[in-house]
Amino acid sequence: MGKKGKKTTPDNPKKEDPNADRLQKLLFAHCNQQLKDGVKMDEIINFLKNQKLVEDFFKKQKNPEAVSGDGPNEDKESKLKKGLRLIGKFNIIILFTFLLFLTALMGYVGVCHLLDVNPLKYFPKIQEKRCLIPVNQIIKEMARPLADCAYCSVGDPVIEMNEIPSKEEFLKVAYLSKTIIIRGGVEKLGIKKENLTIDKIKEIFASQPGGMKAVADYSTFTAFTSHFVYLEDALEAVSDDFIWTEEKESWYFGWSNEHLGASKKLRKLFPRPDFLPDEVDPTGFDWMFIGSPGPGVPMHLDFVKRPLWQAQMSGVKRWEVFPVYECESACPNPVVFTVYTGDIAFVAPHFWFHKTFVEGKKLSMTIGWDY
Numbered sequence: 160m161g162k163k164g165k166k167t168t169p170d171n172p173k174k175e176d177p178n179a180d181r182l183q184k185l186l187f188a189h190c191n192q193q194l195k196d197g198v199k200m201d202e203i204i205n206f207l208k209n210q211k212l213v214e215d216f217f218k219k220q221k222n223p224e225a226v227s228g229d230g231p232n233e234d235k236e237s238k239l240k241k242g243l244r245l246i247g248k249f250n251i252i253i254l255f256t257f258l259l260f261l262t263a264l265m266g267y268v269g270v271c272h273l274l275d276v277n278p279l280k281y282f283p284k285i286q287e288k289r290c291l292i293p294v295n296q297i298i299k300e301m302a303r304p305l306a307d308c309a310y311c312s313v314g315d316p317v318i319e320m321n322e323i324p325s326k327e328e329f330l331k332v333a334y335l336s337k338t339i340i341i342r343g344g345v346e347k348l349g350i351k352k353e354n355l356t357i358d359k360i361k362e363i364f365a366s367q368p369g370g371m372k373a374v375a376d377y378s379t380f381t382a383f384t385s386h387f388v389y390l391e392d393a394l395e396a397v398s399d400d401f402i403w404t405e406e407k408e409s410w411y412f413g414w415s416n417e418h419l420g421a422s423k424k425l426r427k428l429f430p431r432p433d434f435l436p437d438e439v440d441p442t443g444f445d446w447m448f449i450g451s452p453g454p455g456v457p458m459h460l461d462f463v464k465r466p467l468w469q470a471q472m473s474g475v476k477r478w479e480v481f482p483v484y485e486c487e488s489a490c491p492n493p494v495v496f497t498v499y500t501g502d503i504a505f506v507a508p509h510f511w512f513h514k515t516f517v518e519g520k521k522l523s524m525t526i527g528w529d530y
């Protein structure tokens with residue numbers, strides 16, 4: 160059998176209030192005495208109603224929850240108030256802890272600075288890391304200094320040359336962050352294209368001590384749109400007689416040649432052009448890119464300090480470049496140019512978002528480095 164619920168009525172309030180009982184008894188005693196003394200009932204009631212405690216008592220007789228303070232609405236309100244008070248206290252504790260931590264950190268750094276002590280030497284694991292937080296494209300973009308839009312708003316964004324410029328001529332345009340194309344530049348520099356084919360480059364890497372694996376270990380391989388995981392696999396898939404057909408997948412990959420021996424051999428076959436400015440860093444790495452017809456590098460901005468040059472050793476590559484966000488309205492957008500076999504292109508990949516597309520049927524292969 161289930162329990163029978165106790166009915167809540169004004170005569171039978173849910174919660175017994177001992178004070179109300181006492182007050183009730185006192186009131187009855189008081190009223191009896193008053194009546195005995197000849198005071199009229201109406202007068203007694205009017206007098207009593209003017210007393211605060213008694214007024215509450217009468218109200219309680221009509222609605223027990225209205226005066227008691229234990230009603231469900233008040234319960235909810237008081238719980239809400241308590242909750243809010245708790246959250247307020249919690250926030251104050253968090254703020255206080257944060258300020259304490261910040262003060263301690265600033266004090267620690269200040270003391271270390273005064274004593275000329277490097278605090279990180281006590282945390283070798285942190286010191287080994289180049290960055291405390293991983294640096295992604297968004298953080299790099301946030302940290303990028305704003306560009307002066309004159310680089311794309313003043314004059315033609317692409318400068319074409321049909322002859323090899325003198326050092327002085329090239330210096331005038333070298334760091335304007337515009338694209339420079341020297342048509343037929345490879346041949347005009349006296350570079351023999353047949354010495355720098357895909358097969359020859361593979362031979363150069365294979366001839367290094369440790370073979371292709373050494374090159375793969377030291378180099379930065381970027382798969383871009385290809386499925387290749389290692390440079391070795393990628394190079395195995397390409398050759399000078401590779402014929403691309405529409406049924407085959409498109410791929411594009413690149414790598415920086417950080418192998419000293421391979422770099423020396425490459426630079427013997429493609430020496431640094433004389434017209435490049437003297438301030439060029441001679442220790443920069445060579446970058447090579449190979450791609451089949453189809454999409455090349457997807458749209459991106461390179462967070463580098465210097466522009467790059469690329470000699471188009473085989474194939475045809477179309478570039479689409481876009482100014483940085485702050486210059487979008489002031490500059491042509493996009494700028495499209497095509498680089499043919501034997502041309503040399505100079506691009507500022509840190510000022511132009513860029514994507515490429517390999518045209519025709521031949522593999523595209525480029526060699527270059529920054530300047």
Ligand SMILES: [Fe+2]
Pocket residue numbers: 456459460461508513
């Ligand atoms: Fe790039």
